[in-house]
Amino acid sequence: MTTPILDFLRRYAGSGTLRAHMPGHKGRGPLGCEQYDITEIAGADDLSCPEGIIAESEANASALFGSRATLYSTGGSSQCVKAMLLLAARRSGSRKILAARNVHKSFVHGCALLGLEPVWLRGGAEASLCSCRVSADELRAKLEGMDELPVCVYITSPDYLGALQDVAALASVSHDFGLPLLVDNAHGAYLRFLPGRAHPLELGADMCCDSAHKTLGVLTGGAYLHISRRSCRDFESDAREALGAFGSSSPSYLIMASLDAANARLSADYGEEAERFCRICGELRARLRADGIPVADSDPWRVSVPAYELGYSGHELAARLRAGAVEPEFADPDWLVLMLTPALNQGELERIGAALSGLERRAPRSPLPPSEPGEVVITPRDALLAARESVPVSLCAGRVMASAAATCPPAVPIVIAGERISAANARLMASYGIEYVDVVK
Ligand SMILES: Cc1ncc(COP(=O)(O)O)c(C=O)c1O
Structure with a gap:
């Protein structure tokens, strides 16, 4: 081409x-x-x-x-x-x-x-x-x-x-x-x-x-x-x-x-390479599972580990990977996510299995719940245009969310701009490590 x-x-x-x-x-x-x-x-x-x-x-x-x-x-x-x-x-x-x-x-x-x-x-x-x-x-x-x-x-x-x-x-x-x-x-x-x-x-x-x-x-x-x-x-x-x-x-x-x-x-021959890499990722997932590490079903070029099932946080697993000179895509209290492509070779992928092997098992935890859509007070447009102030997350319940998202990655909003922040969603934001949020003044 x-x-x-x-x-x-x-x-x-x-x-x-x-x-x-x-x-x-x-x-x-x-x-x-x-x-x-x-x-x-x-x-x-x-x-x-x-x-x-x-x-x-x-x-x-x-x-x-x-x-x-x-x-x-x-x-x-x-x-x-x-x-x-x-x-x-x-x-x-x-x-x-x-x-x-x-x-x-x-x-x-x-x-x-x-x-x-x-x-x-x-x-x-x-x-x-x-x-x-x-x-x-x-x-x-x-x-x-x-x-x-x-x-x-x-x-x-x-x-x-x-x-x-x-x-x-x-x-x-x-x-x-x-x-x-x-x-x-x-x-x-x-x-x-x-x-x-x-x-x-x-x-x-x-x-x-x-x-x-x-x-x-x-x-x-x-x-x-x-x-x-x-x-x-x-x-x-x-x-x-x-x-x-x-x-x-x-x-x-x-x-x-x-x-x-x-x-x-x-x-060129990308289809073959893509298929071959699916197999390699499948083998990595199988090896991790054999080592007792849960891996969620996902698109083929990804390894998503529900760390809560092991009693760990995603951040703790990410730290283990970093100690093995592997930088993950994403970690939060519940999940560790690795994004892999054929630009990596099989030997490199083995470092992932090695870094995560031998994990001492802990009692599983429950994952954080999804957010509850809150009362819509104003439209996202009015919320983004409104005068705003930053408040500690401990004081944000009852206020109206002013910004599009509070975390990045994954940049998925817990509360949508214009929604009233419920006590449950305020707790959820705190659980995700968010300290301050922008609310409508
Ligand atoms: C689900 C989803 N949609 C859209 C985007 C935005 O993509 P881009 O970074 O290419 O602008 C991202 C970025 O991480 C994403 O995760």
Whole structure:
């Protein structure tokens, strides 16, 4: 597959041209990558209206993912989430949006910016802060009970712990009601390259966003907004403008070149490599389980350890890994999460098993409960625009949440902006180590 952006940058860097254009470093600097960091010069195309090398590169990505259109984001999935919300909201008279509760904070920012009001799907009994598996029955019952149909249905899959939604079933129910299904697939770009149908586009989603930087070999910030072949045509024609509304007018060519280079890699023998790596991760999970370490079911390139089942905190397990020179993706009071890709070799993965082996067993604990959606006092938009003050979490019960999320990662809000903070949710925030929260004054 061609790599027109990368080729252009290499040619330009080698051309000896005097850079009487932005950026100010003029191609020289301490990082070594400055030579490839350019702006929209002649021949470099323009991400806001691509007709040349960027258009060719995005078309390559679209062919790889089987989409109607794939657009690059240099602002991560955070930019794409807001763009998806704008696209869906524009073709609906409603301002309600039906979402599984474990949203990333970019969803709350999007709702605030666009004046959308979330209505929550709560998931089954096993729901936690990060996971909220919704059944087709729950979705259908919720939609049947709503006075007006929402803008769309919005889910996160995989979530931060790697739990996957039944995207096909949820797409089918959404479509029965004439609604688009939007999927935050920030953690699942690689699913496209596994055998079988695993990527949201293949399972019926109308739009989804993939953080290429999270699971593919792409620089941080690189993401895709995919428009499915089955979705309405307006999504495709308006998507560029929608992304532009939430991104810089100076998108990074380093990130675009990285997305471009990924196309060549992914179109080679990546499917085989992806499958092989699934096996390696499966073996690691089996080894950990054989050593008495519980590992949750998750998307294949992740190891999610429910530390509470061992009587440990995720932070304690993370400390053991760090002692073995392994840095995890995420740890909280209940969970330890490792994100793995074929950029790691089998020998390196063995260090994970070694660092966690020989754990002394303790009595299991109960995990923290999921948050309880609180009384909605004002909209997310009014909450983000309101005058605010920071208060100790011990004094926040009864106040109205002013910010989109209090922790990052996982950036999944315990209390949504505009909700009254209940005593239970205040205790939950304290349990997650949050000391201060911003509340409406
Ligand atoms: C579920 C989820 N959605 C969206 C995002 C935002 O992705 P990005 O970092 O690419 O902006 C994240 C980031 O961690 C995430 O975990």
